[in-house]
Amino acid sequence: LQSSSAPSSRRSEVASSLRSNIEEFVRRAPDFYADLGIADLDEKHAKIVGAAYEQLKDLERASRNFRSWSAQSDMTVPGQLSWAGIKANGLSLSLAKYIYAKTLKRSAYEAVGASIADDIAVLKMVGGSDLLRENPVHLTPGARDFYFVEKTSVSTRWLRYLYLLRQIQAKELLPEAGLWVDVGSYYGGLQGLVRKYHPKVRMVLVDFHHQLCRSYVYLKTLYPDAEHVFPDQISAFQDLDSLPPGTIAYLPARSFDLISEHHADLVSNFFSLGEMRRSVFESYYSSRMFRSSSRSYIVNRVVSSPFFEGTYDSDISMLDYIRHGQRVLDFDIFPMHHYMLIERKVLGTTRLRNVSSPYFEMVATPSDEDRVTNNEK
């Protein structure tokens, strides 16, 4: 969808189709407005879910900004003026952001540029140069935060998705029509990329309703002809094996039980389990889905809340992800955004700092005890 360069009649057609996609998703999700009732919801997500419900009252605005509702976005990009940026955000906002980034917050924005340069270098190091070139983020639905560099456009989050896609490919984590379950899939950016290169993969996105709604808007725009499975299609989730190739299915977090005893070719969680309270973490991580799926791919914090900076309302650490008997195929520091410096107040002073904990990346297979045998399939 090249909405930023489309004439105004085309733009209003696009806006109305985004609005009707939101309405359709809400209609097909019986418990859409019940996520604040999820037991043990952590503070960060209770706020985000509440704010998203508020934002949905203005459907016009929610559809325009569907990629950056409620304190979540494609993450900061360096100050830059471009036609595409002006078309997506308007002249005054683009100019104001540019001046802010070049004057008052110059060093903070230079640090963002340096981090993006490092991320690009890592992506190239793992063989992702073609993916970088083939996927300019400003041409994807709803993109508003982007930065032109290296004859393409990127954002911090988009570079994360390109890296994850590259790893999924290089480590052959998904068979041709394999089943992939991702918990915490946000607006579906990674799913959109995986679908482009692996059109037969069957994917299940697990998240809060408002995030699934954003994913539906995003993925339906990209793949209007795909089979999209809504939360009210319970029987499809009860029989995951019979999902047709290329299916994109949206499962609300509160209904994870429907699939928790199944297994997949790949189960993943990126930047999410480590933000949950222990009971919620356990409801996912102890499930058969996480224990028995052929591969698990996890990127999370070494320590969710270090003692000197209580970042998340969670006491999870890297130790909680290690299972007895599990075979760890890869374990390392997650390299993307690793050198990022963010201006923030910690211990009474404000300055540029790294995040309170690094992130680890782990690919594993089940223990012998948890492995699913052919007879059980």
Ligand SMILES: C[S@@+](CC[C@H](N)C(=O)[O-])C[C@H]1O[C@@H](n2cnc3c(N)ncnc32)[C@H](O)[C@@H]1O
């Ligand atoms: C920091 S974002 C990361 C998003 C995405 N995986 C990425 O790497 O860009 C955390 C995601 O986890 C989701 N999330 C948080 N708590 C959750 C829960 N209890 N069940 C399912 N998803 C959850 C959030 O809604 C959000 O989409």
